[in-house]
Amino acid sequence: MSPAAAKKAPSAKTTASKAAAAPSGLPKEKLLAMFREMLLIRRFEEKAGQLYGMGLIGGFCHLYIGQEAVVTGIQSAAKAGDAVITTYRDHAHMLACGMDPKGIMAELTGRIGGFSKGKGGSMHMFSVEKQFFGGHGIVGANVPLGTGLAFAQKYKNTGHITMTYFGDGAANQGQVYESFNMASLWQLPVIYIIENNEYAMGTSTKRHAANTELYKRGEAFGIPGVQVNGMNVLEVYEGAKKVIEHVRSGKGPYLMEVKTYRYRGHSMSDPAKYRTKEEVEDYKENRDPITTFRKYLEAEGIAGDAAFKKIEDEVKAIVNAAAEFAKESPEPEPTELWTDVLS
């Protein structure tokens, strides 16, 4: 049996409600922190959508709503100092890396207080301090970059690993397989995370992938793969924990396919005519990662209405403060045009 098949986790069809019954054994604080993280991402993205509608954010803006459990589950299992790299759908990854929401929102509005001084925008932000390496606009390109970060970690023997996130559509790029080959050949400490949200812009996985079981795509390179239900944060966490252990112990790269769904359009300008309202509603009503997790926490007696209200209020305050900052932070000075071309 191939490693990919052997490692196969619950199929994407595993329903959220069934999975939510799984006992986690995690401390209460950790569980609540995960809930809070997901809620922060959701509210942050909703606010970004509003600011976009008001004309305060320009260009492309790719929201993560619906996918919150993916990055939250994985980063909750990672260690501080591990590297993260992702695509243009990056706001949530930055939040999950602990980057200041103010700096992220101000980058969206193109202001000097943004992480890139307003010169990168929604798709291009970095934090060396938090080991967040972007934010990349070219589909697939962050995959060899993440592989290179892992190369540096191994070269310097840091004990850290790199989480390389990309989409189902990106999984068709040739450079992804060039990376798989080198990562396996050189046993690099990298986790490839395919966030399979079922669409690459308007093209469904069925229409773009000859074999839609994307977790098997490392097989030819000897990279084990696992498929995880990305609508359930605990399943993502448990899956990630095992994968991270494997990779950190020096056994080479691993591939995680996380089955998820984005509620909003591909970017802000997408009327989403390629899918039915019913399909979207089904996810929102029956499989929403935040609702599911909240129900679980309630059922386990970990939190009740008062606790959730407190978290909701805290998150709202953070997001509002970020939005205020993003509106008030000035535009970069005209002289910034010419700085940072070279160091």
Place this chain on the structure above:
Amino acid sequence: MPTMTVREALRDAMAEEMRRDEDVFVMGEEVAEYQGAYKVTQGLLQEFGPARVVDTPITEYGFAGLGVGAAMGGLKPVVEFMTFNFAMQAIDHIVNSAAKTNYMSGGQMRCPIVFRGPNGSASRVGAQHSQNYAPWYASVPGLLVIAPYDSADAKGLLKAAIRSPDPVVFLENELLYGQSFDVPEGEHVVEIGKARVHREGKDVTIVSYAIGVGLALEAANILAADGISCEVIDLRTLRPLDEAAVLASLKKTNRLVVVEEGWPVCSIASEIIAIAMEKGFDDLDAPVLRVTNKDVPLPYAHNLEKAAVVKAADVVAAVKSII
């Protein structure tokens, strides 16, 4: 001064920088066990071992991206392309990932990487293996682009490139690898961004870079016999271009010819002409001429190839036409 080939000078530059800084490593196709497709990395594997001299699969897009990631992660990769023709598969990472990241991050993310390898036409290898990419890379803000001619500059500039905190495209030339030149003894680092006057003159300035410098010097010798005094400027760095050096020489000679082993359209020569028009117009006594390869894919047949590639006689004719 001792002499050495350009090939040895490049190898010494890498070896010296690898001794100096453990974060420097070399990767590319056939760089380790095979000792380099053109033997530029000869001996590096033996001295530094396989962790620092890394043979890659034939996977330009992938290993260029991996190198950029490693640079973002704190290493100083020297990525060899077997030739720059193959780097077209990797140009996305050179331009989008390496060159733009410092700017897009508001100055946070450094990318200290060197992409190096032979560039331009070699000999009888046909169109796909014979292109000069200097104008392509030199058009990109965020890159440093270097194209040395002789051994001293090859060594001194490659050492500077490896030490640079910014991404460098370092264009070598297969036909120059075996040529020998003087190289100063001891530590020799050449400042990036400075042209070099190879020969002083008063009647006309010939500007060139890389293998074109040899042709310019050859032409200058021929023209000297006819009583025409040529100043020969080697740009050495193509981005940033040493405009001041070109304009100072133009002020002195009032005539300018640009020699380039490459296509004429949107070339470095075109750029030099634009600079002369914008900033040296009052010093011009004649139109600036481009002396380049013919505007065709490089042919294989011996006679056609000879006809397509720029030669000293073309430079002589161009100079005579404006004196």
